[in-house]
Amino acid sequence: MEKSLPMNDCKAMKTERAINRMHSFIHGAALAALFYYRITTITTIARSSSRILLLPHLLIFTAELTLSFMWLLSQASLWNPVARTVYPERLPADEYLPSLDVFICTADPAKEPSLGVMNTVISALALDYPPTKLHLYLSDDGGSPVTLRALQLARSFAKLWIPFCRKYMVKNRCPQAYFLGEEIGGDSDSDDHFFIDKKAIEEAYEDFKICLGKIVAEADVGASRDHSPSIEVMRDDEEMPLVVYVAREKRPSHPHNFKAGALNVLLRVSGMMSNSPYILSLDCDMYCNDPASARQAMCFHLDPKLSQNLALVQFPQKFHNIRHNHDIYDAAMRFIWKKWDGLNGLRGPVLSGSGFYIKRQALYGTRKLQPNVDRDQLNEYYGSSKEFIKSINRNYKLNFPSTESMLKEVQLLASCSYDKGTKWGKEARYRYFSVVEDYFTGFNLHIEGWITVYFAPSRPCFLGSSPISLGETLVQNMRWFVGLSQVALSKYSPFVYGDMRMSVLQRMVYIQLACYGIYFLPDYILALVPQLCLLAGVPLYPQVSSPFFAVFVFVFVSSQLKHAQEVLASGDSLRTWVNEQRVSVMKSLTSYSFAAANAILEKMGLSKASFVPTSKVTDDEVAKLYQMGKYDFQAPPIFMVILCTVYMLNLASLVVGLVRVLVNGKMNEMVMQAFLPLFGVVLHYPLMEGMVLRKDAGRVSPSVSLLSAVISSLVSAYAALAH
Numbered sequence: 001m002e003k004s005l006p007m008n009d010c011k012a013m014k015t016e017r018a019i020n021r022m023h024s025f026i027h028g029a030a031l032a033a034l035f036y037y038r039i040t041t042i043t044t045i046a047r048s049s050s051r052i053l054l055l056p057h058l059l060i061f062t063a064e065l066t067l068s069f070m071w072l073l074s075q076a077s078l079w080n081p082v083a084r085t086v087y088p089e090r091l092p093a094d095e096y097l098p099s100l101d102v103f104i105c106t107a108d109p110a111k112e113p114s115l116g117v118m119n120t121v122i123s124a125l126a127l128d129y130p131p132t133k134l135h136l137y138l139s140d141d142g143g144s145p146v147t148l149r150a151l152q153l154a155r156s157f158a159k160l161w162i163p164f165c166r167k168y169m170v171k172n173r174c175p176q177a178y179f180l181g182e183e184i185g186g187d188s189d190s191d192d193h194f195f196i197d198k199k200a201i202e203e204a205y206e207d208f209k210i211c212l213g214k215i216v217a218e219a220d221v222g223a224s225r226d227h228s229p230s231i232e233v234m235r236d237d238e239e240m241p242l243v244v245y246v247a248r249e250k251r252p253s254h255p256h257n258f259k260a261g262a263l264n265v266l267l268r269v270s271g272m273m274s275n276s277p278y279i280l281s282l283d284c285d286m287y288c289n290d291p292a293s294a295r296q297a298m299c300f301h302l303d304p305k306l307s308q309n310l311a312l313v314q315f316p317q318k319f320h321n322i323r324h325n326h327d328i329y330d331a332a333m334r335f336i337w338k339k340w341d342g343l344n345g346l347r348g349p350v351l352s353g354s355g356f357y358i359k360r361q362a363l364y365g366t367r368k369l370q371p372n373v374d375r376d377q378l379n380e381y382y383g384s385s386k387e388f389i390k391s392i393n394r395n396y397k398l399n400f401p402s403t404e405s406m407l408k409e410v411q412l413l414a415s416c417s418y419d420k421g422t423k424w425g426k427e428a429r430y431r432y433f434s435v436v437e438d439y440f441t442g443f444n445l446h447i448e449g450w451i452t453v454y455f456a457p458s459r460p461c462f463l464g465s466s467p468i469s470l471g472e473t474l475v476q477n478m479r480w481f482v483g484l485s486q487v488a489l490s491k492y493s494p495f496v497y498g499d500m501r502m503s504v505l506q507r508m509v510y511i512q513l514a515c516y517g518i519y520f521l522p523d524y525i526l527a528l529v530p531q532l533c534l535l536a537g538v539p540l541y542p543q544v545s546s547p548f549f550a551v552f553v554f555v556f557v558s559s560q561l562k563h564a565q566e567v568l569a570s571g572d573s574l575r576t577w578v579n580e581q582r583v584s585v586m587k588s589l590t591s592y593s594f595a596a597a598n599a600i601l602e603k604m605g606l607s608k609a610s611f612v613p614t615s616k617v618t619d620d621e622v623a624k625l626y627q628m629g630k631y632d633f634q635a636p637p638i639f640m641v642i643l644c645t646v647y648m649l650n651l652a653s654l655v656v657g658l659v660r661v662l663v664n665g666k667m668n669e670m671v672m673q674a675f676l677p678l679f680g681v682v683l684h685y686p687l688m689e690g691m692v693l694r695k696d697a698g699r700v701s702p703s704v705s706l707l708s709a710v711i712s713s714l715v716s717a718y719a720a721l722a723h
């Protein structure tokens, strides 16, 4: 009987589901009333003599249509949120667990300091999984000797660290975090052995850090773009997982396809060594915060009801360096993980870059092969390596006559031309087409009929470091939105791509994400058009006495309340509600609009998207500002000029608007319009502070403020004169 107990469970979030569906109907009805008002007003204007007023009305209508369309798409992931649980104690005995490869990618030792990367490596080596069944591959896109030496050192330290963690059941197996943190493990305070051992391991860690520091100081820390493949296998001890260092070949003349290219090389190289059926993929800064994740993931992968079609188990990306409820850059992306709860009730979440356990077969795309496939097709599909093609067969036994012959084969597999003319990155494996390889690869897996699972236990399994400055945040977002827009504008657009295996609701989510950048359009319109019209004395909204006034108020209040409800339901405070709204506007006016422009330029062949990694080095000044909850406005000047100009325009419009409303008695027709700049000016008050009040290093540069003041005064003067 024991055997049939399920290893996992899935329950509907009934209250959230009820709230979501109810809100969806009521809000939808209000939107219909709003459209009725707009369409009738616009037709009246079109028939009248003041056709000049058509333009602002059409613009506002465009904004409202876009927002409503995005709202409609967002309903898909609100429809059926579910929560999952696991019962790892019901897993088969260790000897029956499948083996597991861990992939970690790093690209640049200057932006991604070795100490952090090695902490990720050590935490992954210490996963709670049989060591003979665990293998770790580190991809070093920088081809840096520092990273190789650091890995050797980390492995030596791990030989002491892992037994310590196992003996005392340490939960936090990332040494850096463990020594900084409060949880120390050990069974009781009277346990002398524990404190002696802890002191010894702490000293060993200090030694490790000193040695690593020396290596870093002596070598040149730079990322190379021109190097031969270099693969180093580290195995000498049965109790330690296999560790492999992989720096694929890079040549300036060959596109390397960024992280997706690196992951594909790891797929091939690991296929020749451990060839595990499951793979955990991690960014170099995402350390394992709970060693239990591997077994938790197996609760899904080994579930006979799911396993046939299950491609991957995704854990949320959480970050150790952001402040709960003071997350001024919305780095937590609460909204994304909430969405994944909803996707859990469809066919599963989108592959999210890091912290997922994926089935090798799902990536290989073997399902798409005809049963009687011939050699030429296999070569086209998987490249020229016979050994690799053999390894695709699950029963393949690694049998190289010698280590040398194996190394020769993996050198070939890690060469920069191996992919050329094959389907690698095109029709299978990690996809090259977009710089958001995660979204695009996940999309294709779903199209092929695979399902995915999202699992978010209360203790985060993985913790990374997130940008904590406005500049880095906006640049990172721009890369993501270039990637998403690339997909939206291509033949792979989720509007049209793939057969109908994907449900309508699931497709809506992919469309929403691909098109997300379009928010820049309504945001620009709503941040400028009503304001300019207010200056010019042109009313765009219903009068207070009109019945439609209530409709507009309702739509605004209802969407605000829904957002607040979601924030509170996620366990965050109302401060998060404010932060999320503020940052979303900042991102949309800068990152999204530039991303859309870039994607269009790329489509015309005038630019090329690239994946520049974010910096994982924390500048002390920046960290201090962040801890104080102050924005770091030292962002790219063009972004800052946009934000400040829009802010000042809103301020001007608010002042003039108030005069119109209060002094000229235009209360009835202008009150709603004056509310928009009021909302903007209050919500973005930190910008004003940054321009006028702050004197610290993170304030808005005076030149930016000045330029913005000039532009905004010219524009508002022009609009006011048009009155």
Ligand SMILES: O=c1ccn([C@@H]2O[C@H](COP(=O)(O)OP(=O)(O)O[C@H]3O[C@H](CO)[C@@H](O)[C@H](O)[C@H]3O)[C@@H](O)[C@H]2O)c(=O)[nH]1
Binding pocket: 105, 106, 107, 108, 112, 139, 141, 257, 258, 259, 262, 282, 283, 284, 285, 317, 352, 353, 354, 435, 436, 437, 438, 476, 479, 480, 483, 611, 612, 613, 614, 615
């Ligand atoms: O040419 C490259 C560029 C990046 N990376 C690695 O990719 C990872 C993610 O890079 P990061 O700079 O941290 O980007 P983020 O924007 O934080 O990453 C998010 O977004 C990416 C897609 O844009 C996903 O790949 C990531 O998993 C996801 O965490 C890091 O380990 C890098 O070392 C490479 O290996 N090669």
Ligand SMILES: [Mn+2]
Binding pocket: 283, 285, 464, 465, 614
């Ligand atoms: Mn990152």
